[in-house]
Amino acid sequence: MTMKASTRQVDGVTIVDLSGRITLGEGSVILRDTVRDLIGKGNKKILLNLGDVNYIDSSGIGELVSAFTTVRNQGGDLKLLKLTKKVHDLLQITKLYTVFDVKDDEAAAVKAFGR
């Protein structure tokens, strides 16, 4: 039920593996704190792996948008990796699918950040 987040580095890109639900409360807070912590440590290439995120509510969507704009405002880039069908559909109907750079393949996603 609750969300978990773990980070790893691949070729200069910080991959955040998320699992569970990104919803109002704990899930949104964990995502917010994780991204803020990464930015604070100078990690500006962030790939959010949503492959194991099976549910996002409007607060979670807002948190994804917040993470995206925060990273961009710091001169970095944030991409999304491996959307589940539910999350994909949600980003489609909210027109955010075209805002985020969404990738299906991790290696290609890392490469897309450039150097």
Place this chain on the structure above:
Amino acid sequence: MASECSLGSEESLTVAMSRNRVSYTLESTLETVNSAEATASQMATEAGFDDDDVMKISMAVREAAVNAVLHGNAYDPSKKVTLAFERTGRDLVITIRDQGKGIDLTAIPDPLAPENLLKTSGRGIFLIRSFMDEVEIHPSQAGTEIKLIKHVHGSAAGGKEASQ
């Protein structure tokens, strides 16, 4: 015949049940939001909706409950949230009422407008309208009541037409 029963959770204040209708009066907490979502999922499943519709209904109820707890009652412990689930012949009807100031529908911007796409809030009502077949919102000075309707057999046009 109405009867009392326990929801099995601490936040439940009162529960009223009849054969096709169950209502709860709950505290203005996050637990209420989760409880509303879980109950909606159970009721929708029992009504025969498929997995996709169950998800849509439970998410719409979650969003409405968030609005009631967060925006309506503003977590005020003296204010309660009332939830009612009703099965009619062709509909599942969920009514959620808060005791806030009443939502100002004219103040809700279109979340799909280009200038609003990167806003971090304001998508709840839009998602509710997207996922349900019919949505009625009745704000008043005594609070806001929102009625969510999903046709059991899905004969009417999908809720996405309600979105803008």
